[in-house]
Amino acid sequence: MSNELARDPEAKETASAEEVISFDGVDKVYGADDPAKESVTALKDIDLDIRQGEFVSVVGPSGCGKTTLLHMAAGLLEATNGSVRINGVDVQGPDHKRKEVGLVFQHPVALEWRTVRKNILLPVQILKENGAIEGDMDEYRDRVDDLISLVGLEGFGDSYPNELSGGMQQRVTISQSLVYNPSVLLMDEPFGSLDAMTKDQLNVELLRIWRETEKTILFITHDLDEAVFLSDRVVVLSPRPGEVADDVEIDLDRPRNEETRGSERFVELSAALHKNFRSLR
Numbered sequence: 289m290s291n292e293l294a295r296d297p298e299a300k301e302t303a304s305a306e307e308v309i310s311f312d313g314v315d316k317v318y319g320a321d322d323p324a325k326e327s328v329t330a331l332k333d334i335d336l337d338i339r340q341g342e343f344v345s346v347v348g349p350s351g352c353g354k355t356t357l358l359h360m361a362a363g364l365l366e367a368t369n370g371s372v373r374i375n376g377v378d379v380q381g382p383d384h385k386r387k388e389v390g391l392v393f394q395h396p397v398a399l400e401w402r403t404v405r406k407n408i409l410l411p412v413q414i415l416k417e418n419g420a421i422e423g424d425m426d427e428y429r430d431r432v433d434d435l436i437s438l439v440g441l442e443g444f445g446d447s448y449p450n451e452l453s454g455g456m457q458q459r460v461t462i463s464q465s466l467v468y469n470p471s472v473l474l475m476d477e478p479f480g481s482l483d484a485m486t487k488d489q490l491n492v493e494l495l496r497i498w499r500e501t502e503k504t505i506l507f508i509t510h511d512l513d514e515a516v517f518l519s520d521r522v523v524v525l526s527p528r529p530g531e532v533a534d535d536v537e538i539d540l541d542r543p544r545n546e547e548t549r550g551s552e553r554f555v556e557l558s559a560a561l562h563k564n565f566r567s568l569r
């Protein structure tokens with residue numbers, strides 16, 4: 289694959305430590321500064337470090353603060369206490385570079401009147417308008433073609449979103465998050481609305497894309513088996529207020545494929561995680 293899509297070498301240099309995503313003593317209280325509303329403590333005392341090139345999933349009961357955690361890493365929400373850093377830089381500070389972070393949400397965000405190619409280019413146009421990235425558009429147009437082939441959408445660059453299946457639309461979303469070459473991908477249940485077969489297939493493909501692009505990934509999911517299949521570590525949050533209840537190393541060999549799901553070790557790890565999860569209630 290093209291080296292163009294691998295991790296930005298500049299990002300490696302700017303990371304002061306191996307930790308690429310760091311939560312340090314983070315609390316999130318919604319409504320803390322609005323006396324008219326009852327406050328909700330979503331997350332409490334989160335310490336979590338994700339190292340260069342790691343794939344870490346976060347699981348936990350509904351409402352425990354998974355999306356809140358991800359939105360804080362994206363700089364979309366401010367921590368009430370503590371700090372969140374990407375590549376050693378506070379995401380709320382003036383030195384934070386928005387281009388360091390790619391976001392993938394559960395539902396595709398493609399605009400129906402733009403072709404696949406133009407949709408993939410959209411984040412670049414937005415970031416360029418905001419002054420967050422520089423460089424020539426032609427450079428990014430070439431990159432779009434590399435991405436279309438990386439995510440398996442060859443031949444669909446001139447199609448419109450309504451001509452694509454749900455799985456293909458999520459491939460577009462993944463390309464959108466990679467187009468400006470962030471060092472970090474934050475993924476919030478990206479395959480949650482897909483059927484089981486498409487989800488399994490995209491899981492395998494995501495691992496290939498991760499391997500080829502060398503990104504650091506923070507992945508939110510409700511699906512414990514998906515978390516085991518994908519991750520180096522699975523972080524378990526307690527019921528709200530979410531605290532880190534467990535941080536489980538997943539020692540399955542890589543590369544992983546469909547056979548991995550049938551392996552003895554996968555079944556063991558999955559069973560242990562399900563048991564751990566039940567004990568939280």
Ligand SMILES: Nc1ncnc2c1ncn2[C@@H]1O[C@H](COP(=O)(O)OP(=O)(O)OP(=O)(O)O)[C@@H](O)[C@H]1O
Pocket residue numbers: 318319328329330348349350351352353354355356357528
């Ligand atoms: N803007 C908000 N204002 C007030 N409370 C909020 C807000 N957003 C989220 N919450 C509350 O914070 C808690 C954590 O929400 P969050 O969406 O992060 O959980 P989650 O683990 O992602 O949930 P789910 O698994 O159901 O998607 C919930 O109790 C939710 O009601």
